[in-house]
Amino acid sequence: MKIGIIGVGNIGTIIAEALIDDHQLVLVNRRTEKLKRFQSKAQIFSKIEEMPDVDILFFCVKPQDATGALKRIKRSNERVIISTVTGLKMSTIKSYLEGDIVRIMPNIPISIGKGVVGLTYSEEFPEDKKQTVKSLLSNFGVLVEIEEKHFAAVTALSGSGPAFIFVIIEALVDAGMKLGLSYDTSMELVIETIKGSAELLQKEGKHPGEYRHLVTSPGGTTIEGIYSLEREGLRGILMKMIFDTYKKALELQGDSSES
Numbered sequence: 001m002k003i004g005i006i007g008v009g010n011i012g013t014i015i016a017e018a019l020i021d022d023h024q025l026v027l028v029n030r031r032t033e034k035l036k037r038f039q040s041k042a043q044i045f046s047k048i049e050e051m052p053d054v055d056i057l058f059f060c061v062k063p064q065d066a067t068g069a070l071k072r073i074k075r076s077n078e079r080v081i082i083s084t085v086t087g088l089k090m091s092t093i094k095s096y097l098e099g100d101i102v103r104i105m106p107n108i109p110i111s112i113g114k115g116v117v118g119l120t121y122s123e124e125f126p127e128d129k130k131q132t133v134k135s136l137l138s139n140f141g142v143l144v145e146i147e148e149k150h151f152a153a154v155t156a157l158s159g160s161g162p163a164f165i166f167v168i169i170e171a172l173v174d175a176g177m178k179l180g181l182s183y184d185t186s187m188e189l190v191i192e193t194i195k196g197s198a199e200l201l202q203k204e205g206k207h208p209g210e211y212r213h214l215v216t217s218p219g220g221t222t223i224e225g226i227y228s229l230e231r232e233g234l235r236g237i238l239m240k241m242i243f244d245t246y247k248k249a250l251e252l253q254g255d256s257s258e259s
């Protein structure tokens with residue numbers, strides 16, 4: 001399949017690397033230094049106008065560059081456009097281009113095939129093309145179909161989510177180091193604890209509160225930590241963090257309402 005990527009930055013590069021061995025790639029980026037590593041295996045361009053037609057076009061520029069770039073893409077009915085652009089609605093893409101559109105919200109662990117990708121299809125998206133898109137995107141991790149109105153929420157929870165998790169991991173590792181553990185030991189303990197807890201929840205399908213209760217003994221160490229966490233208002237801080245991110249995502253897509 002011939003696949004194009006406009007905007008080969010963080011996300012575009014990950015997509016190119018995952019697909020380069022199995023597909024013909026056409027890569028477009030303003031600054032061509034970013035394309036050098038692909039030049040022996042892909043067609044590379046600095047100008048959108050110069051790119052040939054493709055079967056699937058990934059659109060991965062920053063939100064502020066989106067309209068300028070959309071205006072320069074050649075029209076084609078046949079092509080599927082997959083947009084990663086935060087806040088860019090399918091109706092806006094449709095106002096510039098023909099073709100079937102998929103809007104996705106990936107997150108950074110797609111670089112190791114362990115991401116989660118929220119996705120939605122434009123109206124009357126053909127079933128055979130859906131299967132092609134699904135098999136292409138499943139290279140990146142788990143696909144979760146969502147309604148377009150929920151994109152801002154998904155942006156806050158899973159799109160930006162890894163950045164929040166990294167901050168939490170850093171804080172826990174630093175705490176371990178303050179208690180005298182080495183960085184490596186502290187990191188291993190934190191990562192395995194987070195991974196194991198998440199996998200346990202996923203495998204058993206229970207509410208997190210059930211396990212929290214299970215590991216909390218009366219008068220013990222865990223309840224001491226939980227008391228401190230509740231007193232400092234961690235739940236409120238985390239919920240506000242997601243809500244503030246959500247509001248910013250709404251703002252980017254030109255919505256101020258909270259629907």
Ligand SMILES: NC(=O)c1ccc[n+]([C@@H]2O[C@H](COP(=O)([O-])OP(=O)(O)OC[C@H]3O[C@@H](n4cnc5c(N)ncnc54)[C@H](OP(=O)(O)O)[C@@H]3O)[C@@H](O)[C@H]2O)c1
Nearest residue numbers: 007008009010011029030031060061062063065084085086
């Ligand atoms: N990073 C994430 O974790 C993440 C997660 C979900 C969604 N997203 C969304 O995905 C999109 C891409 O994010 P990113 O982090 O990959 O951004 P990025 O690293 O800034 O990449 C965007 C690329 O687009 C290129 N570009 C912009 N306008 C262009 C044009 N007219 N012609 C050719 N190339 C052009 C830029 O080139 P120059 O470097 O030459 O300017 C840059 O390399 C964003 O809309 C972002 O919101 C990102």
